[in-house]
Amino acid sequence: MRNHPRIIGFLGQALNHEYGAVQQYLTQASLCTLWGLRDWAETFLQESREELGHADLLNQRLLVMGIAPSGGQLRPPRPGRDLRDMLLHDVDLEAAAVDLYSEAEAFATRLRDPEAAALFARLRRDEEGHLQHLQESLAHLEGRG
Ligand SMILES: [Fe+2]
Numbered sequence: 001m002r003n004h005p006r007i008i009g010f011l012g013q014a015l016n017h018e019y020g021a022v023q024q025y026l027t028q029a030s031l032c033t034l035w036g037l038r039d040w041a042e043t044f045l046q047e048s049r050e051e052l053g054h055a056d057l058l059n060q061r062l063l064v065m066g067i068a069p070s071g072g073q074l075r076p077p078r079p080g081r082d083l084r085d086m087l088l089h090d091v092d093l094e095a096a097a098v099d100l101y102s103e104a105e106a107f108a109t110r111l112r113d114p115e116a117a118a119l120f121a122r123l124r125r126d127e128e129g130h131l132q133h134l135q136e137s138l139a140h141l142e143g144r145g
């Protein structure tokens with residue numbers, strides 16, 4: 001069941017998402033550096049590295065399938081005007097990732113493609129972790145947590 005066109009489609013969408021996320025987090029890290037928010041710059045830089053790691057996993061999967069990976073359509077970064085705005089944009093980004101990986105995981109499971117299902121499930125769990133961490137940071141920033 002390798003190389004099903006919808007699986008290839010999900011992998012391509014996922015790669016675009018991950019490169020877009022790298023770009024957004026890296027832009028936020030750069031902004032935080034300029035604003036003198038050193039700890040936040042490091043936090044966003046670490047996020048961008050994790051998303052780059054996801055792109056690496058997707059690349060490896062595509063290469064095993066004999067497909068040249070290419071992230072072509074990057075979502076424009078939405079860095080935000082201040083820290084709270086940044087975190088709100090990132091919550092949107094991560095929620096979209098959870099939706100994408102949930103849909104891809106469900107499809108791969110129905111198709112009985114366990115390797116693709118395991119990859120999408122792992123990425124979904126990572127993005128759920130990112131989403132939760134962001135929501136906690138946002139609550140803390142707003143004095144709710
Ligand atoms: Fe990711």
Ligand SMILES: [Fe+2]
Nearest residue numbers: 094097127130
């Ligand atoms: Fe993420």
